[in-house]
Amino acid sequence: MSALTLPWGLYVHIPFCQARCTYCDFNTITGMGESDHVRYVEALVREWSREEIPGGPMVSIFFGGGTPSLVHPQLLAQVIQAVGERVYVPPDAEITVETNPGTVTDAKLGILREAGVNRLSIGAQARQNSHLVALNRIHDVAAIDDTVRMAREAGFTNISLDAIYGLPGQTLAEWQETVEGLLALRPQHLSLYALIVEPGTPLKQQLDRGAIRLPHDDVTAEMADWAAQRLTDGGLMPYEISNYAIPGYESRHNRLYWQLEPYLALGAGAHAYVEGRRWWNVRGVRRYMEMVEQERDPTDSEEQLSREEEMREYLWLGLRQRRGVDRDEFRARFGHDPVLLFQAVLAALRDQDLLTVSPAAIQLTRRGWDVANVVARALVDAEPAELPS
Numbered sequence: 001m002s003a004l005t006l007p008w009g010l011y012v013h014i015p016f017c018q019a020r021c022t023y024c025d026f027n028t029i030t031g032m033g034e035s036d037h038v039r040y041v042e043a044l045v046r047e048w049s050r051e052e053i054p055g056g057p058m059v060s061i062f063f064g065g066g067t068p069s070l071v072h073p074q075l076l077a078q079v080i081q082a083v084g085e086r087v088y089v090p091p092d093a094e095i096t097v098e099t100n101p102g103t104v105t106d107a108k109l110g111i112l113r114e115a116g117v118n119r120l121s122i123g124a125q126a127r128q129n130s131h132l133v134a135l136n137r138i139h140d141v142a143a144i145d146d147t148v149r150m151a152r153e154a155g156f157t158n159i160s161l162d163a164i165y166g167l168p169g170q171t172l173a174e175w176q177e178t179v180e181g182l183l184a185l186r187p188q189h190l191s192l193y194a195l196i197v198e199p200g201t202p203l204k205q206q207l208d209r210g211a212i213r214l215p216h217d218d219v220t221a222e223m224a225d226w227a228a229q230r231l232t233d234g235g236l237m238p239y240e241i242s243n244y245a246i247p248g249y250e251s252r253h254n255r256l257y258w259q260l261e262p263y264l265a266l267g268a269g270a271h272a273y274v275e276g277r278r279w280w281n282v283r284g285v286r287r288y289m290e291m292v293e294q295e296r297d298p299t300d301s302e303e304q305l306s307r308e309e310e311m312r313e314y315l316w317l318g319l320r321q322r323r324g325v326d327r328d329e330f331r332a333r334f335g336h337d338p339v340l341l342f343q344a345v346l347a348a349l350r351d352q353d354l355l356t357v358s359p360a361a362i363q364l365t366r367r368g369w370d371v372a373n374v375v376a377r378a379l380v381d382a383e384p385a386e387l388p389s
């Protein structure tokens with residue numbers, strides 16, 4: 001399949017947040033009001049009007065942030081409408097809005113449904129108010145439950161919940177309570193992320209001055225293992241390292257990233273990828289708006305992956321998925337069997353019991369799943385064999 005026929009999606013970055021969570025290093029901004037939201041969305045629509053559209057079918061639109069649910073849903077509807085004026089958005093396209101508990105009402109959710117949004121990704125993060133306060137989340141546990149209930153009542157049948165493990169002071173019992181509490185809400189999809197302490201965040205400062213302590217690595221690993229087993233027993237199958245879904249509810253948009261399929265991106269700091277070219281916009285929200293308003297290209301920078309880099313990236317991103325790398329799909333995309341191209345490194349990883357190679361696919365083993373970063377590093381450094389074209 002070439003980029004002309006590959007499915008593609010659109011990422012729309014909404015950078016506004018009510019408050020900054022202690023662990024967050026995303027491109028967000030607080031303290032902006034409704035007139036800024038309106039101005040920003042006008043810039044998004046204007047940027048969209050100049051985008052070069054890929055040739056294949058559109059399969060997803062993803063509003064990420066920031067907190068997309070903070071802006072008036074009519075503004076998100078305007079973006080969806082502008083998209084539909086330039087491309088065919090099939091009825092089964094996945095349209096997701098990242099949502100924070102405490103930022104939606106029945107009426108807002110109703111407008112999103114009307115606009116075609118069919119998936120909500122709700123940032124729950126924990127089910128202990130003490131942890132939510134410590135992370136500077138704007139909501140409590142009751143707001144998580146209210147948001148899911150309102151979403152169901154508004155007609156949403158595809159709901160994803162996010163949670164973080166390895167929080168400061170978090171015990172295994174608390175994590176189990178979080179997972180059980182989220183499962184009880186009967187989501188179609190769950191994303192469970194290990195806490196990462198990013199430089200420059202308040203969390204990092206708290207850690208550096210000894211104000212907080214993280215759980216031991218063994219405890220964090222146990223949290224991940226326990227959740228994987230519990231969710232599988234509960235019918236949510238692991239399909240990627242951090243993601244679980246009832247079969248049929250895997251995130252189509254995330255799959256674009258893991259399969260190196262094309263995605264366009266709108267908004268401050270947003271990253272796009274088409275056929276080996278990756279480019280991203282300026283991060284500053286005001287600067288982004290000004291540039292678009294002045295009819296200037298808001299692209300900050302870009303890189304072109306070589307064919308080898310693209311193959312390596314495809315391989316390690318593919319291995320993050322439970323299905324692994326389909327050898328036929330790789331061959332169709334790059335013209336060679338990945339097992340012949342990367343024979344040496346794949347054999348070494350297989351000898352360490354980190355992956356398996358079958359005639360159909362290359363897949364991580366249970367052990368490989370636990371140390372996926374080690375596998376990724378080995379693949380990123382691997383030289384492909386020279387094969388006749």
Ligand code: SF4
Pocket residue numbers: 016017018019020021024025026028065066067100123
């Ligand atoms: S709501 Fe999300 S994007 Fe906003 S500060 Fe918190 S983690 Fe970051």
